Amino acid sequence: MSLYRYLARRLLLLIPLLIGISLVSFLISNALPADPTAANLGERAAADPEIVQAFRDKWGLDDPLYVQYLSYMRNLLRGDMGTSIRSHRPIVDELSKYLPATIELATFGIVISILAGIVFGVISAVWRNRPIDFIVRIISLIGVSAPVFWLALLGLIVLYLRWGIVPGPGRLDARVIAPPNVTGMYTVDSLIAGQWDVFRNALAHLMLPSVVLAAYSVGLITRITRSSMLEVLSQEYMNTARSKGLRERHVILRHGLRNALMPVVTIIGLSYGNLLSGAVLTETIFAWEGIGRYAYNAARTLDFPAIMGVTMLIAVVFVVTNLIVDMLYYFLDPRLRYQG
Amino acid sequence: MRRFLVLLLVLSFVAIPLGGIAAQDEAVLVVGLSEDYSRLDPGRAYEPGGSLVYHSVYDTLVTFPADSTSEILPSLASEWTISDDGLVYTFTLRDDVTFSNGDPLSAEDVVFSINRMKNLKDNPSFLADTIASVEAVDDLTVAITLTAPDPAILAKLVFDAFSIVNAEEVQAQGGTDAEDAAETDTAEAWFNSNSAGTGAYVIESYEPTVQTVLVRNENYWGDAPYFDRIIIQNLPETATQKLSLEAGDIDIAMDVIADQLPSFESNPDITVFSTQSDTLIFLLFNQDPEIGGPMSDPQVQQAVRYALNYEELAFLSGEGANTPAAMVPIGFAGALDPSEGVAQDVDMAKQILTDAGYADGFDVDLEYPDFNYIGTDFNVVAQKVQADLAAVGINVTLVPQEFQTSLDLYRTGAQGFSLWLWNPDYQDTLDYVEFLPGGVVGLRANWTDENADQEILDLRDQVKVETDDAARIDLFTQIQHYEQESAPFAPLFQPGVHFAYRSDLQGFAYNGQWRVDLTQLSY
Numbered sequence: 136m137s138l139y140r141y142l143a144r145r146l147l148l149l150i151p152l153l154i155g156i157s158l159v160s161f162l163i164s165n166a167l168p169a170d171p172t173a174a175n176l177g178e179r180a181a182a183d184p185e186i187v188q189a190f191r192d193k194w195g196l197d198d199p200l201y202v203q204y205l206s207y208m209r210n211l212l213r214g215d216m217g218t219s220i221r222s223h224r225p226i227v228d229e230l231s232k233y234l235p236a237t238i239e240l241a242t243f244g245i246v247i248s249i250l251a252g253i254v255f256g257v258i259s260a261v262w263r264n265r266p267i268d269f270i271v272r273i274i275s276l277i278g279v280s281a282p283v284f285w286l287a288l289l290g291l292i293v294l295y296l297r298w299g300i301v302p303g304p305g306r307l308d309a310r311v312i313a314p315p316n317v318t319g320m321y322t323v324d325s326l327i328a329g330q331w332d333v334f335r336n337a338l339a340h341l342m343l344p345s346v347v348l349a350a351y352s353v354g355l356i357t358r359i360t361r362s363s364m365l366e367v368l369s370q371e372y373m374n375t376a377r378s379k380g381l382r383e384r385h386v387i388l389r390h391g392l393r394n395a396l397m398p399v400v401t402i403i404g405l406s407y408g409n410l411l412s413g414a415v416l417t418e419t420i421f422a423w424e425g426i427g428r429y430a431y432n433a434a435r436t437l438d439f440p441a442i443m444g445v446t447m448l449i450a451v452v453f454v455v456t457n458l459i460v461d462m463l464y465y466f467l468d469p470r471l472r473y474q475g
Numbered sequence: 476m477r478r479f480l481v482l483l484l485v486l487s488f489v490a491i492p493l494g495g496i497a498a499q500d501e502a503v504l505v506v507g508l509s510e511d512y513s514r515l516d517p518g519r520a521y522e523p524g525g526s527l528v529y530h531s532v533y534d535t536l537v538t539f540p541a542d543s544t545s546e547i548l549p550s551l552a553s554e555w556t557i558s559d560d561g562l563v564y565t566f567t568l569r570d571d572v573t574f575s576n577g578d579p580l581s582a583e584d585v586v587f588s589i590n591r592m593k594n595l596k597d598n599p600s601f602l603a604d605t606i607a608s609v610e611a612v613d614d615l616t617v618a619i620t621l622t623a624p625d626p627a628i629l630a631k632l633v634f635d636a637f638s639i640v641n642a643e644e645v646q647a648q649g650g651t652d653a654e655d656a657a658e659t660d661t662a663e664a665w666f667n668s669n670s671a672g673t674g675a676y677v678i679e680s681y682e683p684t685v686q687t688v689l690v691r692n693e694n695y696w697g698d699a700p701y702f703d704r705i706i707i708q709n710l711p712e713t714a715t716q717k718l719s720l721e722a723g724d725i726d727i728a729m730d731v732i733a734d735q736l737p738s739f740e741s742n743p744d745i746t747v748f749s750t751q752s753d754t755l756i757f758l759l760f761n762q763d764p765e766i767g768g769p770m771s772d773p774q775v776q777q778a779v780r781y782a783l784n785y786e787e788l789a790f791l792s793g794e795g796a797n798t799p800a801a802m803v804p805i806g807f808a809g810a811l812d813p814s815e816g817v818a819q820d821v822d823m824a825k826q827i828l829t830d831a832g833y834a835d836g837f838d839v840d841l842e843y844p845d846f847n848y849i850g851t852d853f854n855v856v857a858q859k860v861q862a863d864l865a866a867v868g869i870n871v872t873l874v875p876q877e878f879q880t881s882l883d884l885y886r887t888g889a890q891g892f893s894l895w896l897w898n899p900d901y902q903d904t905l906d907y908v909e910f911l912p913g914g915v916v917g918l919r920a921n922w923t924d925e926n927a928d929q930e931i932l933d934l935r936d937q938v939k940v941e942t943d944d945a946a947r948i949d950l951f952t953q954i955q956h957y958e959q960e961s962a963p964f965a966p967l968f969q970p971g972v973h974f975a976y977r978s979d980l981q982g983f984a985y986n987g988q989w990r991v992d993l994t995q996l997s998y
Contacts, residue, residue: 173882177521177598179900181886182915186596189657222513222683223663229683288714296718303724304715309505309686309708422710424684432684437879 138465145458153450157211160446161204164439171196171437175220194220194439207443216447217440221432226444229429234448235319236306237418237425241410243345248352248410249403253392255353256360256399260368261387271357278354287347287420294343301343302336304422311336344421348414352406359402363395370394397467404460411456412449501703504996507716507725510709515681516666518591518650520635521598523898527707527729530989531689533638533672536566536585536617537629541992542984544902545808547629551580551639551673552617561624561942568615572696574641575670575677582611587642589619590652595660599636602901624940626947630903633988641671675700675994684709689993701997717975720745726980727991731973732850733793745975746983749795752849752972753987755804755897756792756856758965759890763921767891770839773961774831780817780965781824782867788859788967792851795971801955802910802962804969806987808944809904809951816966817959824867836868843894844882845875851970857894860967888919894967902988904951910964911935911954920963931957 172190173181180186191197195206210217216226259271294301302308306321314324314333321337367373368391376386415427426445433441512525517533520526538550552566572580586609593603605625610618621628631637642652648669649661670678673696676689689705708725710716716728717735721742731739731747739745760776761767769775789796800811828834841860843853854875861871871892876884884890897916899906909915912927912935924932934957938950958964974991976983982995 170879170883173886174879177900178897178915179601180521180598182918183601186600189596219513224667224683291715291718296722299722303719303722304710304712305708306685309706309724310503313682420712420715422685422708422712422715424709428684428711435878 141465142462145461149454152454153447154208156450157208157443157447158204160443160450161207162200164437164442164446165200165203171220171439174435174437207440211447216444219433219438219441221436221438221441226440229441230426230444230448232319233424233426233429236423237411237414237427239320239322240341240345240348240414240417240423240425241407243341244348244410245352245403245407247345247349248356248406251349251353252356253360253399255357257364257387257392259357259361260364263365271361275354275357278350278352279358280354281350283347283350283416284420286350287344287417290343290347291420302339304420306340306423307333307336308340344417344423347421348410348417352402352410355406356399356402360395360399363398364391367391367395393467397464400460400463400467404456404463408453408456411452502701502998503704503706504702504727504993505725506705506707506993507710507719507728507730508707509711509713509716509730510684510687510707513683514663514667515670515678515687516663517635517638517640517672518588518595518660519597519599519663520638524729526635526989527991527993528678528687528689529635529638530674531676531705531993532670532674532678532692533635533640534572534674535634535637535639536632538633539902539986539988541995542986544630544633544806544987547633551585557942561940562621564619564621564628565612566617566619568617569696570615572673573694574644574673575692575694576641576644577694578641578643580639580673581614582617584642585609585617585639586611587645587652588639589637591640591645591650591656591660592636594652594654594656596657599634602631602634602636624942625905626940626942627901627903627905630905631901634901635989638672644671676705679704700994702993705993720975720977723977726996727974727976727983729974729990730849731975733795733971733973734850735975736794736973739975744978746978746980748974748976748983748985749971750985751795751797751805751969753804753806753899754849754970754972755799755802756851756967756970757802757895757897758860758967759885759893759895759916759920760963760965761888761891761920762923762926762963763888766889766921767963768839769833769837770892771963772831774827775833776963776965777960778824778827778831778867779864779869780959781820781827782869783860783863783965783967784819785816785968788856788863791855791859792968792970795973796968797971798968799966801958802964802966803904803907803951803955804899807899807902807904807907809948809955811952811955819863821866828867828869833868836870838870838872839892840874841871841892841894842874842876842881842884842890844878846878848896849970849972853894856967860894885919888921890919899987904947905939907951908935908939908954910958910962916964922963928961931961 172187176190195203218225219229255271255275259268262268295303307313311333314321314328314330317324317327322334325333325337373386373390376390414425415431418425418428430445433445508524510524512522515525515528517529520529534551536550536552537547540546540548551568551572553569555564555566557564568580568582574580589603589609593600593606605621605623605628607620607622612618645662648665651660653659668678668681675692675695675697677692679688679690681687686709687707691700691703710719713730713732716730719725720728736747739747760770762771764771785798789798797805797813798816799805800813800816803810805813841857843857846853857873861873864871885893885895911917912922912932913924934950934954938947938954941947941950979998981997984992
């Protein structure tokens with residue numbers, strides 16, 4: 136099957152999948168035994184039947200569920216994700232502001248995870264049971280098991296307060312003005328605007344949170360890479376390669392790592408999805424205004440349109456990431472290209 | 476070569492933070508706040524954190540002293556008179572006030588601001604419930620006519636929602652004070668990044684959940700504030716607020732919790748301010764026997780009040796916490812002295828339970844929202860209540876609930892025995908009639924005009940309209956004594972509230988309404 140047909144089929148499958156996700160998340164958020172009226176009206180306003188009714192009418196809360204869902208989907212097709220009950224701002228505007236912040240953080244996080252995880256994993260496998268292997272395994276164990284909250288605070292206390300080598304929370308220093316908005320990612324936007332000071336500031340602010348965010352996936356990728364490498368290293372063709380007189384480094388990286396990467400790519404894909412959607416704690420501690428915090432706040436105030444918006448967005452991100460992973464398989468493993 | 480490049484890259488990463496941004500010449504105040512406001516339209520003002528902004532940007536007709544809410548002072552109105560029947564308040568406006576765009580303040584702006592707030596029918600609109608009409612008598616005179624005497628009206632007028640805005644400018648941005656303003660007013664989005672007030676600052680930018688930036692209002696009628704710019708930075712996590720303050724990146728941490736206080740003591744660069752908050756944490760007993768079970772019995776309610784160890788309960792919430800004698804918090808005019816409160820008396824509690832026919836005790840559920848409020852963990856408080864009541868034979872099963880779910884049940888009066896909190900809507904003791912029959916909280920305990928004693932109903936009706944200060948205090952004293960004897964509530968404590976700021980910052984004062992007046996600070 137050609138790549139294009141494969142891609143087209145996968146993209147078509149997205150449609151029923153996303154409709155299913157929207158339906159399920161709509162039903163779940165509306166099935167909660169709680170009412171956005173109480174969450175968004177103050178004590179007194181909630182005691183005033185006139186205001187409560189006006190609120191319910193405004194947000195269509197009294198309409199039957201299927202009517203609410205259909206009108207939601209109708210608007211969605213027009214690119215309108217509704218208005219936040221809490222902030223009264225369009226969800227599309229809010230998501231387009233918070234998503235780039237998370238993408239920036241998660242992308243730095245995944246790059247760190249991939250580089251560190253693969254390097255650690257290969258080192259650990261090649262020098263199996265040597266001291267370096269134990270050190271790497273301890274690091275990966277800490278990465279997988281240390282609570283994000285603890286790592287973040289430890290990092291802030293040591294690197295920010297004591298040593299002063301990383302800046303404090305936030306995406307920029309409070310006194311630094313954000314670059315003109317193009318992509319919403321400050322590092323990119325500041326480069327576009329040629330504001331080097333802002334770029335350095337934004338980059339410095341990314342360091343600690345992205346390392347903290349990456350800690351778990353570094354550990355995970357290291358472990359997967361290690362075990363996958365160990366399996367590959369024991370294969371016959373490795374000896375064959377060596378016997379052809381290839382240099383050891385070439386054998387390990389070209390023949391070993393390339394074949395060991397399949398399961399690693401899967402984990403990377405999943406990790407990226409997790410980094411994008413599961414960064415609530417990191418984003419809270421580092422005052423990083425991203426999707427994770429947005430989702431948390433939306434759930435806390437029962438802001439249904441916002442909950443729906445962020446759920447759909449994360450679903451799309453997961454689905455697209457999975458698609459990219461599958462595409463990578465396609466390139467990494469030639470056998471897949473010949474299957475029907 | 477490649478190694479050199481790698482080294483260069485590593486060095487550049489290390490060097491980045493050291494470079495930083497060149498310091499600017501202007502005086503900047505940076506406030507760390509766990510931001511809780513989602514918009515900045517004064518007509519819709521209700522979220523507590525927003526007061527920091529509103530109070531810096533807008534003025535009201537009258538105001539409070541910087542460090543208390545005990546007295547009403549002139550602000551935009553230089554003086555006022557009250558008609559003999561207590562129904563008409565006539566305010567004389569200062570003649571030297573201009574809005575930030577240079578327009579002079581006139582009586583029409585006051586009329587517009589109040590009517591708009593009322594007609595938006597948003598969260599704060601109830602504050603105008605007793606206002607029948609607002610009229611401009613002449614350019615600098617405004618008459619507010621009430622539907623009935625309202626002893627709290629001046630205190631209400633200090634609230635953010637009564638901020639006076641520039642009518643012409645707001646109308647140009649889609650604002651309206653018409654009766655259908657709830658549907659037709661479109662100025663809200665504009666208010667989120669602009670302001671139209673007479674205060675010391677104007678809003679330069681507001682990036683929700685990131686930061687709010689205020690710059691000095693060049694047309695301000697009062698003394699120019701010290702800081703050119705105020706940055707209110709959202710730092711949702713108290714631990715990071717603390718670190719940022721210690722590192723000198725922020726000047727004030729607005730959300731300090733009691734646990735952090737000891738670590739500040741050894742730091743001469745940081746000053747801590749602690750006081751009891753206005754938040755009242757209390758137990759609610761439902762008066763409806765079908766819902767409250769044994770808890771609806773006034774004798775059982777009294778026994779519970781005697782069974783609790785108030786000192787230990789307040790201790791759970793840390794330094795600064797205090798227990799009020801009844802349902803009027805300490806700090807409000809007419810509140811009983813804390814020493815007059817109910818003291819723990821386990822034998823008395825057991826005796827009352829025996830008299831009520833519960834010699835063998837009973838089982839009951841305690842419902843509460845599973846959350847932490849300004850450093851007070853509701854789970855821990857509930858466990859303490861459980862332990863205290865176990866000592867008198869009441870077996871409490873803890874039923875923590877997701878916040879919104881619990882709030883729903885609470886507001887509809889469906890909880891039999893629960894643990895809650897109340898923050899004042901405005902800074903006057905009158906807000907606490909809500910704990911009486913027919914009041915907002917009274918009804919959540921199903922305490923209605925039908926099942927309440929005539930005595931408390933009379934007291935309630937009198938205090939609602941009594942405008943003489945001495946007579947009000949007398950009525951509130953009687954009400955609180957009644958509550959100590961017979962009310963479906965038990966006050967537990969007011970948690971402490973703590974702020975920390977750089978020690979060389981001058982002019983810090985706490986006020987229950989706006990907490991800290993940022994316009995009065997300097998270095």
